[in-house]
Amino acid sequence: MTTEARRTLIEAAQELYATNGVAATTPREVLARSGVGQGSLYHHFPSKRDLAAAAVAQTVDDTLGSAAATLDGADAPQRRIADYLERPRAATAGCRVGRLTADPVVMGDETLRGEVSRYFTELIELVAQAFAEQGLDAAAARDRATTAVAVIQGGYVLSRALGDDAAMSSAVRGLLELMEPRTDWARGEEQA
Amino acid sequence: MTTEARRTLIEAAQELYATNGVAATTPREVLARSGVGQGSLYHHFPSKRDLAAAAVAQTVDDTLGSAAATLDGADAPQRRIADYLERPRAATAGCRVGRLTADPVVMGDETLRGEVSRYFTELIELVAQAFAEQGLDAAAARDRATTAVAVIQGGYVLSRALGDDAAMSSAVRGLLELMEPRTDWARGEEQA
């Protein structure tokens, strides 16, 4: 079936990109992992960039959908934000989307760069919406959402650099502590 | 002179790594940019990895020294931290060290990975020291320092992804706002 080989190729590419990035992933590796023949690859995807465009768009959709499931819920905004920040992550593996900002093939292709840009634009917007519901004005909500997403992305970078998931946990803990009402020297509580 | 060609090669490699990463930088490009001949490169650096080890170590030393100049100063810790966070950065260019965590050649080589690890270990320690001087206990200072460094690294990722230096500024602004004493609903000030 035509769609079968295509999907298999995209999935193999997604996994390889998560490990090695787009630039360092060769068509040969995609063929080996997918079990599909050479002719099929170039039938479905005339060039390496065409495969990358399909696989990266799929990864952005997957990852964004998963984040939206947490951030768009019916819980209190404070809870949704904490759930998003504390979600279990394979931090030392790095962010599948964030790592693409260091990939020369991605950054050199307008379509691929656009997918990465779309991911972060929509993610920051989701988080900003939750902060706005907490009562922050639009500008402050946007700044704080950018900070929160940056902590996650930076947490991935640090965990990878140090080879330890604890760096992500530490970065998130530091942020949550700052966002907590300061019961130590100020009044007791802010919300229920 | 022997040292001259060597230094020229390292500088050319550093610049190319900052733009394209280590994996995507070819010996030919280093030769073209440095103006040195092929034989010289392989005389000074038997393999591509040897050149990368020298150039990455130099970049880590440069970047760490520049951060330490701000963070080790005589100013109040609060000021040194703010100066570090607000330092002018070419954010859309990405972090020269942080981007290496997505580079398969770097992550696949123990020496290179060690340099990246050393950078963040020492950077977090410098920032944690300043937070500790502000009165935070060791664990809290370490978490907050990790958060601060993550905001910068995440700021680079977001600025690159969105093609806009404003993302870094927004992430830093959001963090500084969280670290400020909350004069709106708590007591007026914490320090001078």
Added chain:
DNA sequence: GTCTATATTGTGATAGAC
């Protein structure tokens, strides 16, 4: 739509003269 064979170019490294 898929296969095998092959072409083309670039990469990483070596050889050997100077």
Added chain:
DNA sequence: GTCTATCACAATATAGAC
């Protein structure tokens, strides 16, 4: 220590049969 010439191999892609 530096140069030019060259090699072996892999990456990306195409050709043309089935």
